[in-house]
Amino acid sequence: MPPKILRLNGAALVGGDPAQAATAPKVTPLHRVAPEAKVKGLALKLRGIAKAYGERQVLKDIALDIAPGEFVAIVGRSGCGKSTLLRLLAQLEQAGAGTVTADGGDTLAQHREDIRIMFQDARLLPWKTVLDNIALGLDDRPRDASGVAPPRGFGRLGAALQRPGKDARDRAREALAQVGLADRAGDWPAVLSGGQRQRVALARALVHAPRLLLLDEPLGALDALTRIEMHRLIESLWQRHGFTALLVTHDVAEAVAVADRVLLIEDQQVALDQRIDLQRPRVHGSPAFARYEGEILGRVLQRPALHPPAAEPLPLSSLRFAI
Ligand SMILES: Nc1ncnc2c1ncn2[C@@H]1O[C@H](COP(=O)(O)OP(=O)(O)O)[C@@H](O)[C@H]1O
Ligand SMILES: [Mg+2]
Numbered sequence: 001m002p003p004k005i006l007r008l009n010g011a012a013l014v015g016g017d018p019a020q021a022a023t024a025p026k027v028t029p030l031h032r033v034a035p036e037a038k039v040k041g042l043a044l045k046l047r048g049i050a051k052a053y054g055e056r057q058v059l060k061d062i063a064l065d066i067a068p069g070e071f072v073a074i075v076g077r078s079g080c081g082k083s084t085l086l087r088l089l090a091q092l093e094q095a096g097a098g099t100v101t102a103d104g105g106d107t108l109a110q111h112r113e114d115i116r117i118m119f120q121d122a123r124l125l126p127w128k129t130v131l132d133n134i135a136l137g138l139d140d141r142p143r144d145a146s147g148v149a150p151p152r153g154f155g156r157l158g159a160a161l162q163r164p165g166k167d168a169r170d171r172a173r174e175a176l177a178q179v180g181l182a183d184r185a186g187d188w189p190a191v192l193s194g195g196q197r198q199r200v201a202l203a204r205a206l207v208h209a210p211r212l213l214l215l216d217e218p219l220g221a222l223d224a225l226t227r228i229e230m231h232r233l234i235e236s237l238w239q240r241h242g243f244t245a246l247l248v249t250h251d252v253a254e255a256v257a258v259a260d261r262v263l264l265i266e267d268q269q270v271a272l273d274q275r276i277d278l279q280r281p282r283v284h285g286s287p288a289f290a291r292y293e294g295e296i297l298g299r300v301l302q303r304p305a306l307h308p309p310a311a312e313p314l315p316l317s318s319l320r321f322a323i
Contacts, residue, residue: 038242041069049098073255135164
């Protein structure tokens with residue numbers, strides 16, 4: 001059976017809201033750094049993706065095309081498989097069936113270094129300063145003409161224990177400036193607020209110039225005002241850098257605020273694929289915004305809640321995202 005896709009494309013939902021354009025406030029950048037070259041966002045093509053845990057089928061026959069540089073939000077009831085889908089794309093899990101192709105023909109594994117993921121908790125190393133948390137894992141050894149760095153002594157452990165060099169620290173400093181925390185480089189993670197820690201996690205992802213950024217409810221634990229600030233920051237960094245973004249959120253307003261498209265996962269499939277045709281920056285509460293939000297929320301609530309998801313074990317392989 002083909003996937004059941006409901007598209008909300010009523011005329012009232014299409015087109016920017018003229019009232020919004022007149023009242024939209026200008027976003028004040030949180031940081032001022034020279035604009036850099038954009039990366040090319042990763043294009044994704046999923047076909048027949050399925051995932052089960054034991055007897056429980058979580059995803060089934062998912063077909064999805066994501067354009068390079070697109071911003072896609074994923075919503076759905078708790079336990080419907082949002083994180084599972086992201087973990088498959090981050091290659092922290094293996095699909096039971098189906099294929100994911102990147103950039104028209106590559107495997108995801110070929111793009112391992114192009115993909116970063118952020119979680120609800122920042123997963124910073126408490127014994128490292130903010131700057132060293134960002135610079136960790138950056139390879140700043142001099143390279144020969146072919147771009148190959150010479151082998152490092154003491155293997156991976158040695159590399160992890162080494163203090164990052166100047167080049168890595170410069171890049172980390174630049175990423176920190178981009179998230180508006182240039183003055184917190186020498187602080188310990190423990191003295192930062194939750195929102196600041198998430199900004200550091202964002203900088204740690206950005207420093208690798210990702211082509212695909214996966215965001216698994218990264219703002220879930222933040223207060224409402226900090227969330228809106230973070231939306232704006234993520235949106236401006238996405239516009240500046242050009243990566244493809246997939247944001248899982250339980251907050252439909254958040255999805256409408258930042259995404260080009262909102263997907264609803266229900267019954268193991270993509271049950272709704274809604275394009276959000278509003279100018280940016282978007283104004284919460286404008287009539288067109290409220291219409292999208294109301295329609296999507298209404299659709300999500302048609303179904304009763306699922307069983308709460310089990311605690312998610314952290315696979316060892318995900319540690320590469322924690323450094
Ligand atoms: N490692 C796992 N082992 C067994 N079941 C899991 C595992 N991870 C997730 N699940 C189950 O898969 C379903 C989807 O989980 P998840 O993708 O985390 O949902 P959510 O949409 O809330 O992010 C849930 O029923 C959850 O209990
Ligand atoms: Mg989840």
